[in-house]
Amino acid sequence: MNPFSSGTRLRDMIRAIRACKTAAEERAVVRKECAAIRAAINENDQDYRHRNLAKLMFIHMLGYPTHFGQMECLKLIASPGFPEKRIGYLGLMLLLDERQEVLMLVTNSVKQDLNHTNQYIVGLALCALGNICSAEMARDLAPEVERLLQFRDPNIRKKAALCSIRIIKKVPDLAENFINPVAALLKEKHHGVLITGIQLCTDLCKVSSEALEYFRKKCTDGLVRTLRDLVNSPYAPEYDIAGITDPFLHIRLLKLLRVLGQGDADASDAMNDILAQVATKTESNKNAGNAILYECVETIMSIEDNGGLRVLAINILGRFLSNRDNNIRYVALNMLMRAITVDAQAVQRHRATILECVKDSDASIRKRALELVYLLVNESNVKPLTKELVDYLEVSDQDFKGDLTAKICSIIEKFSPEKIWYIDQMLKVLTEAGNFVKDEVWHALVVVISNASDLHGYTVRALFRALQTTAEQESLVRVAVWCIGEYGDLLVNNAGMLNVEDPITVTESDAVDVVESAIKRHTSDLTTKSMALIALLKLSSRFPSCSGRIKDIVVQHKGSLVLELQQRSLEFNSIIEKHQNIRSALVERMPVLDEASFGGRRASSLPNTVSTSNGTAVKLPNGVAKPSAAPLVDLLDLSDDVPAPSSSGGDFLQDLLGVDLAPATQSGTSQAPKAGTDVLLDLLSIGSNPAQDNSVSTPDILSSAQDHKPAIASLDVLAAPSLTQASSSTASNMMDLLDGFAPAPPKPANNGTAYPSIVAFESSSLRLTFNFSKQPGNPQTTMISGTFTNLSSNVFTDFVFQAAVPKFLQLHLDPASGNSLPASGNGTITQSLKVTNSQHGKKPLVMRLRIAYKVDGKDVLEEGQINNFPRDL
């Protein structure tokens, strides 16, 4: 007797482990046991090997290392007794991994056991082989397993069949050896053997197309017959589950038929009848019956088309949806999700039921149903579906609202038939779940509102009403504040009243109340407060009677601890107090925001860089203020020869300014310090780079306070007044400038003095001519119309023109007429520029330009400097 061997029995060890109060105690017990087992192994203890391994398996389950017991498994397997072999094989399956060298040692023992006279030992060996067999073992032992497929005892036959699956998966070349034995297994009467035979057949078909062809030809009819017999068979207590004879066999058969029918019209045809029979005859009041129906549906959906059957199948799924069992509903939704690609029309018919599942108490079912509904939406049903979903939003769980809101918003954006509907639905969503609405979504809403000029009045009134009932939803407040700021006059005078609307009476002071409460709410964040502040400034001009009150509110924020608010409040106060004459021009309505460029921005999360941007923003309407972007800084400096790539700061700035700035359409505005108007205008550009900051690429305060979220920052521009421009002037003299300077913003004039046109730039492939004109009474400003002509025989695409001027000049570029230039002078691109010369009469115009375009997909960049401007511009 080994003195080191712990005398504890397995039972005692388990008891000791269970008695442990802490993990540390447990570790101690296990460590002690492991030490004893190791000692016993070293002693080569025979008597307790079997017990030690049983202990090791338990220890293994608890997650402790047990590799030292691996060789013990092999020794036990080699021993003659049944209990030893049993534990040995069990250990082999649990403790060993597929490391070849140890497994190779066991191959011989397994081979002997496969030929053992005791069929239970044969069973043990087969079981181990089926669990852990490696490719080498598969090759070595395949003949034994193949032979056992014909063993007299059905238990061994079925194990051999499943073992064969492992073998052909490990070594697909061996598949053909099994084709004939499997064909025999398919004729079995014993249920267990038949199930495993069918399973083997299915896997054979998967690994070998040859086998698939063979079984398709020879066995389809036989299998259909087997299934028919099974469906019509009398009650068999042995395999009965909930009143249905062997649902597992049903399922396996249906699965194999699916493999055979897929992609083969004849085979599919042969099984149509029996599938219809299963689909109609199977009882669906128990899980087992539903499992069969479910499998049957999957088979019907997978085999070659038979319209009638598919409708039947989808109707079964529709029935599943109203089943009380969560599991059934869950699988039905999963299946419908796949069925939608096969027959969307049939799935549509169950829309109402699916919609009910969105309101299910089970979160995973709700989630799935919502996804399915999302797939079902199309132009024709979007209205009722959205109505249902929005209605449900009111009562849904808080944790589901996020998902639901996102999906509803996405549906509304994607399928909205008309703007008024879009606005209506979004308002409902904002009212119900505004806090769950993502920033891009309400940004998009603002863009849409801005574009729907006939609905401005309607929208602002609706928002006003909504805000009366609920002020808790942040994004609702923001949109409302923006709209009231922009369209406050329409709110008060009930302009653009639609037939569907009830008239409301809103006084100017009511409108100011709403904005005031938004700015004073504790829950409002910086963005909301900033937007409210701007709205107030706008209202001060729209409602002169409230100007004094607004001034008081604005002044209250002079002491705000948030720098942004404090600064804006000071600036706005100054505007209200001292610059009445320009105020109305400053706070004009925002120009229509460009939907296409906004959409583009959302689609490409990466900011466009100067060198890669294409002409997406060509459609930008004139009049949208397009401030200079940082990348142009280097261009502005004419002494710098190397055009620097756009810095990230520059991209950021572009983002801040809220438009997809393609160079072709942006205006390079370089301002002289004395251009007071622009300094003033700049004050209004909350969110854009502050005027008093000389470094253009430095993010502004507001945005840095918000983790540099471009989306938010861009909206700050939406919220800013229309004339937004960045400048490079300094703040030190800003207040002085404000005092005593108040011109109206420059207005473009159509007539002007004529100047001779020049060829500004000419290369082998491209010519640029400039025509000049002047506004009367404004000798500093020159209107230039540039015409680009393609001299080569290739079309230029993605044509982008950029220009830069020294600091004493101010340049404004309008959008180009196009971004592709036809070959051989068959067409032109025109683009107008406006240059203001602050040193008029002292210095001539000078300009540097850069032209980028693509020829045959290759990028071309041309650069040049224009020195031949007429002297007196």
Add this chain to the structure above:
Amino acid sequence: MIKAVMVMNTQGKPRLTKFYEFLPVEKQQGIIRTVFGVLCSRAENVSNFMEADSIFGPDSRLVYKHYATLYFVFVFDSSENELAMLDLIQVFVETLDKCFRNVCELDIVFNYSKLHTILDEIIFGGQVLETSSAEVMKVVEEISRQESASNSIGLVTKTVSGWRNR
């Protein structure tokens, strides 16, 4: 194919684990912990299915059933029918019930290797072997008989040899 069978109690202690695809021990333990974490946070009245892709890699589903103090968990891929797997858990539990006469957690703890024998007669290398609990019972009883038969012989010889050595 079935990827794993797990039985764990409501405290998260594994009572039976069998992985049909090779995984290192640490990974197995991690999976058991994750699965338990998900199961114990699920409400009573929800479906028995779960997406298990995040735990077991792509194409994994999980079905579980909760009996008294134990969770029975099967993990499988899309080639298996979810509802049938639910029934298979039922077959497994019924068989255990027959074997141990009103099975409880303690039976499972102390008859660890017998549980494996039963499981091996129902699921074989990740495939369903037998779905009739009566058939399973027959085989398991025969195996126990074989075991005790050779055990009694072994016991006698051991005592005799031990006695002789004394």
